[in-house]
Each structure stands twice: as C-alpha cells, then as structure tokens.
Amino acid sequence: MRKTSFLGAAAAASLLFSPGNAAEPDRLAQALEGHVRFLADDLLEGRGLGQRGHEIAARYVASQFASLGLQPAGSEGWFQRISFAERSFSSDRETMVLTRGGRKTEWLNGKDLVMSPGNVEGAETITAPLVFVGFGLRDTSLGIDDFAGIDVRGKIVVALSGAHPGMNSETAAHLARTSKAVTAVQNGAVGLIQVRTFQEQGRIPFDKVASRGRASSRSMLGPDGAPLGDGAALKVRGTLGEGAAVALFEGAPMSFQQALEAAAKGPVKGFDLPGTLTITRAQKIVRITSPNVLGLLPGADPRLAQEIVLVQAHTDHIGIKADAPPGTDNIYNGAMDNAGGTATMIETARIIASGKRPARSILFFGTTAEESGLLGADYWSRNPTLPIGRVVGVVNIDMPILSCDFGDIVAFGAERSTLIAPVTAAARGEGLTVSPDPQPEEAVFTRSDHYPMVRAGIPSVFLKTGHSDSKGGQTCGAAERDFRLNRYHELGDDLNQPFDWTAAAKFARLNTDIVRRVANGKQRPLWYAGDYFGDSFAPTAAKAKR
Structure with a gap:
C-alpha cells in the first residue's frame, strides 16, 4: 500500500x-x-x-x-520502444480433441491441459498429426539430437519436459528453455506440446499448473510486425496433464508410463503417435509498446x-x-x-x-x-x-x-x-x-x-x-x-x-x-x-x- x-x-x-x-x-x-x-x-x-x-x-x-x-543510447533518444502482442483468449472455452480410429477424446484448457493463446486474431481451428520426440533437444556440441530420423513437418511435436538426466543444471535449463521450440520450428513442426516427467510431476502438482491455463501471454514483435523470439512461428504451445498424456500414448510403441521410466534413465527415442489433434479456440490480440532505457558513459x-x-x-x-x-x-x-x-x-x-x-x-x-x-x-x-x-x-x-x-x-x-x-x-x-x-x-x-x-x-x-x-x-x-x-x-x-x-x-x-x-x-x-x-x-x- x-x-x-x-x-x-x-x-x-x-x-x-x-x-x-x-x-x-x-x-x-x-x-x-x-x-x-x-x-x-x-x-x-x-x-x-x-x-x-x-x-x-x-x-x-x-x-x-x-x-x-550520460549520453542517450536508445533508438529514440534515451528509449528503445518495443512492440508486443498481448494475447488473450476470447473464447468461452478452448479444447484439444484427440481423434483416433473414429473415437474422439476431448480435453479442456485450464483443466486437462495448459494452452497458450495463438498468434491469430479471432476464432481458429488447427488439426495436425502427432509425433513424439523424446526430450526434444538438439545440441551438436554435446552429441544430442532427439529429432534425428524423425519427420516432424506439419506435425505437432510432443516432448518430455526438462532435459536428459545427469546434465549440468544450467546447461539443461538452457536447452529445455530454447532447444525444443527452436528445433521444432527449424524442422517444420506446427506445434509443441510438453508432457511432464516424474521430476516435474514431483515439483508441482498439475492442478496448480492448470490454474494458469487461460492466462494471457505476451510476445515480442519485430520491426516488421511479425512475432519474434524462440519458437514464435509455432501455432500451438501447451502442456498436457498426466491423465491426457496417458491417453495420448495409447497404441504407441511405448505407453506414457514406459516413456517416463525410460526418461528417468536417459534419452528416449521418438516415434509417431497415432491419431490427430484438433485445437479449437479464439484469441484477442492487443498491440502494446514499452521502452528499454539506455544511457552511455x-x-x-x-x-x-x-x-x-x-x-x-x-x-x-x-x-x-x-x-x-x-x-x-x-x-x-x-x-x-x-x-x-x-x-x-x-x-x-x-x-x-x-x-x-x-x-x-x-x-x-x-x-x-x-x-x-x-x-x-x-x-x-x-x-x-x-x-x-x-x-x-x-x-x-x-x-x-x-x-x-x-x-x-x-x-x-x-x-x-x-x-x-x-x-x-x-x-x-x-x-x-x-x-x-x-x-x-x-x-x-x-x-x-x-x-x-x-x-x-x-x-x-x-x-x-x-x-x-x-x-x-x-x-x-x-x-x-x-x-x-x-x-x-x-x-x-x-x-x-x-x-x-x-x-x-x-x-x-x-x-x-x-x-x-x-x-x-x-x-x-x-x-x-x-x-x-x-x-x-x-x-x-x-x-x-x-
């Protein structure tokens, strides 16, 4: 006060x-x-x-x-003004629907999953096939490429949260923060959905994560007005709760439980997931600006x-x-x-x-x-x-x-x-x-x-x-x-x-x-x-x- x-x-x-x-x-x-x-x-x-x-x-x-x-060191005197897209949901509810063999399973944002608002103003529906990419990391200096041999073009990639066990914590955090989305975009994916490892499940219950499911988000806009940043081109970003993740892996080469057990020991090789995922939602996008302040001595x-x-x-x-x-x-x-x-x-x-x-x-x-x-x-x-x-x-x-x-x-x-x-x-x-x-x-x-x-x-x-x-x-x-x-x-x-x-x-x-x-x-x-x-x-x- x-x-x-x-x-x-x-x-x-x-x-x-x-x-x-x-x-x-x-x-x-x-x-x-x-x-x-x-x-x-x-x-x-x-x-x-x-x-x-x-x-x-x-x-x-x-x-x-x-x-x-000091001397002004911005692009406009003391300031560097940045444009941001403030994105929020305008829909009453947002859903992901898994379609497999004629059967549909619906998941609700804020309950079964956490979904970020998209980059498109108004209502949209996105449908794409699914592929699991292990942890979804790539770093040639460390000999890591979880995307190797996997075709993700036009697909929604599903990745485990975090990074390979045993890595330096700062290296792991860097790769988990950037590599999944960046590599997904580079390889032509349209979306990234994460599923939570045992470690992440122990750190925070999903119901606390789900409470943020309908929160607004912000992204940078480049000088040309296009979204800017790691994975900015992805149409879909989200995290599934454990119940939805179990259903997502049904009929796959590994069950979700088996994938988690393997992930606790090391890298996990990816594979196609059966079915398609349809996302239905609507967004409101407001453009705002805010300045950096810079002074040079x-x-x-x-x-x-x-x-x-x-x-x-x-x-x-x-x-x-x-x-x-x-x-x-x-x-x-x-x-x-x-x-x-x-x-x-x-x-x-x-x-x-x-x-x-x-x-x-x-x-x-x-x-x-x-x-x-x-x-x-x-x-x-x-x-x-x-x-x-x-x-x-x-x-x-x-x-x-x-x-x-x-x-x-x-x-x-x-x-x-x-x-x-x-x-x-x-x-x-x-x-x-x-x-x-x-x-x-x-x-x-x-x-x-x-x-x-x-x-x-x-x-x-x-x-x-x-x-x-x-x-x-x-x-x-x-x-x-x-x-x-x-x-x-x-x-x-x-x-x-x-x-x-x-x-x-x-x-x-x-x-x-x-x-x-x-x-x-x-x-x-x-x-x-x-x-x-x-x-x-x-x-x-x-x-x-x-």
Whole structure:
C-alpha cells in the first residue's frame, strides 16, 4: 500500500542531492531509499508492461541518466520502444480433441491441459498429426539430437519436459528453455506440446499448473510486425496433464508410463503417435509498446572506449491485481523486484560518472518486459542500439534482498569467465566472500536479463546477496526464504517490508567496484576454455585458461 505520494517521493529524491542535506557517509543509503520509494510507490501502479506506471518509471530512469551527464543510447533518444502482442483468449472455452480410429477424446484448457493463446486474431481451428520426440533437444556440441530420423513437418511435436538426466543444471535449463521450440520450428513442426516427467510431476502438482491455463501471454514483435523470439512461428504451445498424456500414448510403441521410466534413465527415442489433434479456440490480440532505457558513459581511453561494459537492471514489474476485492491492496509494487536493483544501477552510474572516467565505455540499461520472459533484453540482443560486438562484459542486477546485512554474495555465471577475478576482488574490498550457488537445481543463471547476452556470446555475471549475514549467521538466508515464500510476485513486495538501507549501500558499492574493475581492466573479460556457454555462443572468441 501507499507509503509516499508520487510527488512527495520525487521531492524526497531530489533533496538528497542538495548540498548539506545529509552526512556524506549516509548519502548513498538515502539516495537508494529515495529511488526505491519513488519506483515502488502505489502511483506507479506496479510498473506493468505497457502501462502508465512503467512509462513513468522509464522516464524517471532517463531523467536520472540525463542528470548524470550520460549520453542517450536508445533508438529514440534515451528509449528503445518495443512492440508486443498481448494475447488473450476470447473464447468461452478452448479444447484439444484427440481423434483416433473414429473415437474422439476431448480435453479442456485450464483443466486437462495448459494452452497458450495463438498468434491469430479471432476464432481458429488447427488439426495436425502427432509425433513424439523424446526430450526434444538438439545440441551438436554435446552429441544430442532427439529429432534425428524423425519427420516432424506439419506435425505437432510432443516432448518430455526438462532435459536428459545427469546434465549440468544450467546447461539443461538452457536447452529445455530454447532447444525444443527452436528445433521444432527449424524442422517444420506446427506445434509443441510438453508432457511432464516424474521430476516435474514431483515439483508441482498439475492442478496448480492448470490454474494458469487461460492466462494471457505476451510476445515480442519485430520491426516488421511479425512475432519474434524462440519458437514464435509455432501455432500451438501447451502442456498436457498426466491423465491426457496417458491417453495420448495409447497404441504407441511405448505407453506414457514406459516413456517416463525410460526418461528417468536417459534419452528416449521418438516415434509417431497415432491419431490427430484438433485445437479449437479464439484469441484477442492487443498491440502494446514499452521502452528499454539506455544511457552511455563514454570511456576515456581512445582505444578501449570502443569496448562497452553493459550494466543491466529491469525496471518493470507485474502491475495491478485484477481480481483483488474492492477496497483492498491491489498493487504489485515490486520494491525488491526490481526497484532495488534499478536504484542500484542508477547509483552505480552516479558514482562512476562523478569520478575519474573509466577506460572502457559503460552502457547503463534499464530493461523492460523481464517479468514477461526477459523480452526487453532479448529484443535488444537481436536489435541492438549500439553494435553488440562492442559489448565485452555484462553485470546484471536483479532482486537483491536488501532486508539483511549480508556477509557474502552469489555471482551467478562468474565462474564461467575471467569476470570471477573482479567480482572476487570487489567482494574482498567490502569484507565479503563469494559463495557457490546455494540452489544449483534452480538454474538461476538462465533466468534473468543477462541470459540473452550470454546467448549473444558475452561473458556475464548476475549478482545476488548471499545467505550469510555480516556476523557469520544465516539470517540473510532466512530473509531470502521468507521473501520468496511470502513476497515474491505478491502484494507484500512493497515498502512496508523491512529494508536495511546500509546493506543496500554496501551492495551498490560492490556493484560499482566490479563495474569499474571490468571497465579499467587491461584485458576484456574472456570465457574460460571448455565452458559450455562460451564454446556454444562464442566459439571463435579467445578463451582463458582456468
């Protein structure tokens, strides 16, 4: 709920920069608080994609960049405006009907399956044969091709969720996220339906998944207005519940149970599934726009200034709760996620811009549509406003837990490149340690805005506050667990929750030191030889020895 008025927050933030207003040691903490109070105010309405509140947040970030003397680096001044298709169902119900041997079996969206809205305005009916493709992965560097020898042209492919057992969790998450849809499109499929492995069934019951069955979705539109992104050309995307999956595999070379048992041991060879599937639905498609915000601090070295260090934080959140009871809180303020990260980026820019100019240029990038699937960062990686080949390293700031005086940090991805050195040195300067990923099974490295830049071949690090506190205890781990259980993407991520602004200042100093070290380093960041992401996305780039 509202803690400050919109204008009050703006006035408070501006006063922080008045001479003699506060003791200098407190200024950074106070500035961070001012930014967060503005960005997480109720009047910004949760900074939803394409909504007024996010437009205000983007302009606020741009005004901060302007006040620091940065150069506009968007396609339209400070901004890169992106078009999105917001797709929702206009039908009363959506169905999939399996036809086999004259017998029809109907499944309902939101009950038996989860279906995404399609790319066609109005009513549509799609009928296609079916083919099972195992996990549906392809990666030649790993010797994986689940599509080998299978004709999927004009068919709906059915794939197991996740990836082959035993793979590195981040590699597996990357392939599961991208390879199924991309390879399906490349091979001429018209749809992709996933069925859930034992592991996925144990992670979340299908009835919870099914509750999202009629949710709207968003996709990028390219400059030509066509859908853009992994698998954007697919007509059908969905996930079947276990009951429907059992019926789908009837009469096939393997039953669904046998396929699951085989998948628990390794790759599963695909085969045709008998029958055809007919999808009946109707969509409403609304075109919306939303801006990325970009400001450039040119480097001082005549040669190294051509290289760019990219600093990212997403400015969007998830907007307003449409079904909140009248008179109750309905705003997802996103104070930690990611007003805190945006504030950190702004203050990192302020500290560096007010000091000695670094050797390399630094591009400060407030992304949009992170909450819709990293879409703003993805769009920029495909349509960069500056040559993406100039970007040598990425520091991403997303949802630091700023309620605890942390004693360690987690630097997702840093161990994959020479970025680990500046991260470790900067942490040591703040009396912090760099801890390993406490939850590798979550594959966090693939779940924030640096990930599209990784796919563009750029060494990247995603910084998070750790679980240890400054006194050696684990109160920060408890604080993060409480946030994730009770506040993450909930109405409670607001200004009523506890903040430790001194800890926030420490986190900002840490990020600033890392960015400075990368920008002034004698050598650009390099992937380590043998790293999966470096070898996959920057195969010809120079590599460092571990």
